[in-house]
Amino acid sequence: MTSDASLAALNERVAAVNDVLNAVSVLTWDSRTMMPPGGAETRGQQIATLTRVARDLLLAPETERALDEAEKAVEGLAEDSAEQRLVMQTRQAVAHHGRVPASLIQERAALRTVAQAAWIEGRAKSDFSIFSPHLEKTIKLARSYADCIGWSEHPYDAMVSIYEPGETAASLKTLFATLRSGLLPILEAARSRPAPRSDFLFRDFPEEGQRAFGLSMAQKLGYDLRRGRLDTTVHPFEVSFTRNDVRITTRYNRAYLPASIFGTAHETGHGLYEQGVDPAYTRTTLATDLVGLYAVGGTSFGAHESQSRLWENHVVRSRTFWQLHFPELQRHFPEQLGDVDAEAFYRAVTRIEPGFIRVEADELTYDFHIMLRVEIECALMDGSLAVADLPATWNAVIKRDLGLNVPDDAKGVLQDVHWSTGYIGSFPTYTIGNVMAAQIMETLRQDDPSLDRAIEGGEYSGLAEALRTRMWQHGRRFQREELLMRETGRSLDPAPYLSYLKGKYAG
Amino acid sequence: MTSDASLAALNERVAAVNDVLNAVSVLTWDSRTMMPPGGAETRGQQIATLTRVARDLLLAPETERALDEAEKAVEGLAEDSAEQRLVMQTRQAVAHHGRVPASLIQERAALRTVAQAAWIEGRAKSDFSIFSPHLEKTIKLARSYADCIGWSEHPYDAMVSIYEPGETAASLKTLFATLRSGLLPILEAARSRPAPRSDFLFRDFPEEGQRAFGLSMAQKLGYDLRRGRLDTTVHPFEVSFTRNDVRITTRYNRAYLPASIFGTAHETGHGLYEQGVDPAYTRTTLATDLVGLYAVGGTSFGAHESQSRLWENHVVRSRTFWQLHFPELQRHFPEQLGDVDAEAFYRAVTRIEPGFIRVEADELTYDFHIMLRVEIECALMDGSLAVADLPATWNAVIKRDLGLNVPDDAKGVLQDVHWSTGYIGSFPTYTIGNVMAAQIMETLRQDDPSLDRAIEGGEYSGLAEALRTRMWQHGRRFQREELLMRETGRSLDPAPYLSYLKGKYAG
Incomplete structure (x- = not known):
């Protein structure tokens, strides 16, 4: 500069x-x-x-x-x-x-x-x-x-x-319509298959082994502990105090192993983004969201979420990853996972199981939870929905989209902290992250045919380096759409995401 | 208010x-x-x-x-x-x-x-x-x-x-002259006695047991963990972010047990002071040093040190304390301390052993380290000592006061961090803390003849309550001398300190 x-x-x-x-x-x-x-x-x-x-x-x-x-x-x-x-x-x-x-x-x-x-x-x-x-x-x-x-x-x-600068109620409506019509048949196909075994995920997994595996995994993915930490919280998050001090947290559920593994992978993705910002941008507008008054180096909440979702779902929630690393997990839990193999573990952590709770949702139903919330936020903001009618609307949409009867408000309209903190308008960024992650992965694969081979070999530094060069280093310099145009040649496009989900869950 | x-x-x-x-x-x-x-x-x-x-x-x-x-x-x-x-x-x-x-x-x-x-x-x-x-x-x-x-x-x-508002080069000179002439004969008497056994202090003490004993001890003394934490650092300290979040740290030396025990007791004393400030003073000048721009509720550095020294030396480094609590320490270290009794432990942790290092000094030699530093600081400030002559002066004084030959600057003039951070003038507060602690303890004993009986019974809440009422609650409202006049009826007075040391080490 x-x-x-x-x-x-x-x-x-x-x-x-x-x-x-x-x-x-x-x-x-x-x-x-x-x-x-x-x-x-x-x-x-x-x-x-x-x-x-x-x-x-x-x-x-x-x-x-x-x-x-x-x-x-x-x-x-x-x-x-x-x-x-x-x-x-x-x-x-x-x-x-x-x-x-x-x-x-x-x-x-x-x-x-x-x-x-x-x-x-x-x-x-x-x-x-x-x-x-x-x-x-x-x-x-x-x-x-x-x-x-x-x-x-x-x-x-x-x-x-x-x-998410650039998105509007109208643009989201268009995006969600495409997603909905693309997702429904994939979800239907997935639900028609027999459910895999998943009982072993609910055995007793002491925190120590979960933490050791999580830390080892985060470092494999490229998270630098000289510039970071992993701690325990009720609600996991990532936060950076400059690229050289980027901390992630997770939560250990003794009775359900995947929560900490995929939670840690998710926050690692956020952390990698922050650790990868150009050092020259330290303490500048390009490393901090001065509009939101929030110290974050990513270009938008959705772009940030794309990195957490990419590492969580495209890398760690993959057959390849568990073929390679399940033995390590087994070493931490020889009794609990002694009767399980990598394929069974992969099938268990990718099972499709519609539920009431957004943060526990699988990849195929997650976006329905988001679309519901955005629909409601829009209607509350323009006055077309009264607060008093919120639970009835919520429960009707869950019934329509997922076929479930919400038993009570705690498992329905009261489940998220967001609205109580005054956050209105941040939910769309979760789905935008999902869409953007797939779009970027598709481009990276096209541009570097050897990428998948490296990932299959447990070598993640090429992927990290590609993301660092194309995305992380720029911090907040480019707007999300501008970044997508530069790196993928087009605007936010749900096609790669639907194609990824179809291949993974209805292929 | x-x-x-x-x-x-x-x-x-x-x-x-x-x-x-x-x-x-x-x-x-x-x-x-x-x-x-x-x-x-x-x-x-x-x-x-x-x-x-x-x-x-x-x-x-x-x-x-x-x-x-x-x-x-x-x-x-x-x-x-x-x-x-x-x-x-x-x-x-x-x-x-x-x-x-x-x-x-x-x-x-x-x-x-x-x-x-x-x-x-x-x-x-x-x-x-x-x-x-x-x-x-x-x-x-x-x-x-x-x-x-x-x-x-x-x-x-x-x-x-x-x-330490109110103290001057002249007032310190007077105080130190009295201390020196009082301390020297006590030190001489103590050094003429046979050294007690202390080999068992240097056995292998895993951190876990040290931490468990330290936490238990801090709580016995009254430290409230709902408003505090105990963590690990290289250089132990206490810090408060208001009376409701007062944190202490310690350091665990596997090869020397007393470091963490007395260090934790010391920081607990600082922490009790902060936790005891009147809640009405939260976020006011009476809870923060606006001159030093340092969030501290005690009235001066010396007054603060008086509370750490009081709990460390008068309470924990006492025969009574170990008669009561040595069995608990033994339970944490049954092998390491199996051949030791309470009296032997007490004698080991009160042995007198002149050394080069201030932070490792016993109660009788500690103040000589301080007087040396203050003498040097005064002479540097008024130009009567050149920086180049500092090591020679330092080594001569250590020889004169403690009879030791300083082997190198690391064990001499370079041992403290203070001067490198620009802190000039804070050393006297350590000795003022020692003096003030004894003066306050003497008054408390005179005013409440049952106090020692309670302490002998392991009941420390009466002592804490007396200190809270007379001192802690006032935060920075009163100046140190004003507080001493109110509570002990006189200015800072080295007599009770010398009397305490004489009774403990030359009685």
Whole structure:
């Protein structure tokens, strides 16, 4: 990158914002992995203060002046140069936050605290009415928020733009229609087959062996422990405090082995993305989401999810992977897995079994859970669905798509934490990740016919290097669509995903 | 506390500074316990940014305005009321930081980075000349710093005032003269006795048993794990992120059992102080050192050290303690300690053995290590000692006081990290802690004749409650001398300390 003084001045201001946001990430990681229960209240205040400080630094007149100067300095550089993008993205973030009044942010934060408590109670009692008044307020504030950000066709467009710039209610509707018509026959075919044996997955698997296998697997996939850690949490996640300190967490269920294995593979995928960002982008806009005020190096939530899904499903949830590595797993659990072979294990972890819970869903039913939530979010945002009617709608869609009768709200509309935290518009990114992962894998295979041979041999560094070069190193420099056009020659395309699923589950 | 609106406005500003400083503490704790090595560089930048943000918030015109208003609001309240002290201490902190230019802070921070690296190399090679040019610059900057803060008699006074307000080069000289003349005969008497057996302390003690005993001991002393944690570090410390999240660390040496036991007892004492601060002081000046920009609830470094020393030496390093709890330690190490009884263990952990290393020193020689360092710091600050002559002076004093020939600089002048980090003036607080601990214990015993009976019975809650009421709850409300006058009826007095040591080691 050029070392122009005005650009350096802007970068210095942005670096400070970056530092504060990364500190927020450390505090969040700590609160979910290490913090004693007593610390919760003051930790919330610390995070709120730092988030406000980051926003204030971003909206300070000094940033505005540095931006004006830097814009002049980068004139004439290529439109997609890192320098131009740095300046442009800072400008966009300043504009975004300038449109949202601090009072609205405070209202949302205050609501989040009570809404989360109500959601926890409501879910425990499986009583939607405890949570529904707070959800009504959440939707109301989300609409105000969308109005501040601005939208033309649908208020949902503004919310989605925070997580997945470029997607809209309309574009998602089109995507989902294609997916639905493609998925249904694959799901039907898969369900018509006899269920494989899976009883052995539910035996007693002590945490120690799960952790040892998970760590070994993450390192095989390329996760660098000199720049990372693996810890235990209730809800697994990945977080980075710069590319050189990227942490992942998992959860060990003694009574169900796949949860930690595929969970760890998933978070490893996220972690690889962050560890692979160009070092030159450290502490810049290209390594931090200044719109979402969230320290993340990936270009969009969907792009990030594409990497977790790619490693989780295309690499680890594959016949090839278990042919190679099942013996290692067996060594950790000689008694529990003594009567099982690699093929049986692979068939068990790819069995199709429609259920109520999104996070436990198999590859063929997962997207139906997402489409349901996005449909509901859109309808809540445009007012065509009342909060009071939510459970009935939810249960009807689950019946229609998966043929299941939702027994209670805890297993239905109350299962996800998202809405209680004010997150509206992030669900689509899970499905976009699935679609994008398959699209990228297809391209990589076409461009390098030896790739599969290497993967079959347990050699994952070629795949990681290809992804690093084509995707990870760019951080947030390119928009998701731009990246897909550059690397795959086309926009987001569900065809490779449907083809992958068909081959795997109905082939 | 009153709920006056102008005071509330000031407290809100101070609360934000508190939040940022507590975030710094979280980042520091993480860097010393959890952070993968790759994270070091960006972590340093994050901490520097947050420290700057805290200072900027403190020096902002809004704080000044809030201070002016709050000063009017508390007029008429008692001079030592929490409200008056809150306002007064904020005013002092603003004045302090207003006197120190940001450029000097940056110079010191920049020097710290290279000085620490040079110190590490110098110590590894036992070559003072690698570190000495950086120490010269450190002293030069410390003098500039002292001049900014202001001093009348000795530049060292300004440095000490950061850690131990009220102490000066002159007051320390007086204190040390009394200590020296009191300590020397006790040390001589102790050294003339036959050394007790201590070989069993050096057997192989696996970490698991050390940790289990340490955790159990900390809880016996009153440390609340719902508001705390015990982790492992190279250099043990205590840190609080508010009274409800107070963490301690220790180090396990397999080949020397006492290190973790007494280290954990020491940090537990610090932790109890923080956990005992009045909840009403959370996020106020009375729970954070705004002059040192360090989130600490104790009234001075010396007062804090008094609590760690009290629990470490007066409680845990006592015959009574081991008569009661040695069987528990034996259960953790039945083979290693099978041939030892409580009395032999007590005698081993109170043996007197002059050595080169401060952190390994026994109770009778520890203060000589401190007096040496303070003498040198004063002479460096006033220019009467050149950095080049430091090793010769150091070695001569060790010879004079302890009768030992320092074999190399690593075991001499290069052993402590303090000077490489720019800390000048904090050493006296260790000895002040020793003195103050004995003074407080004496008063508590006089005021409650049943206290020793309870402690002999393994009941420590009465002692903790007395300390909480008399000291911990007040946080930083009272100055150290004020607290001593209130609770013991006199200023810092070395007599109880010398009497305690005489009874224990020459009785």
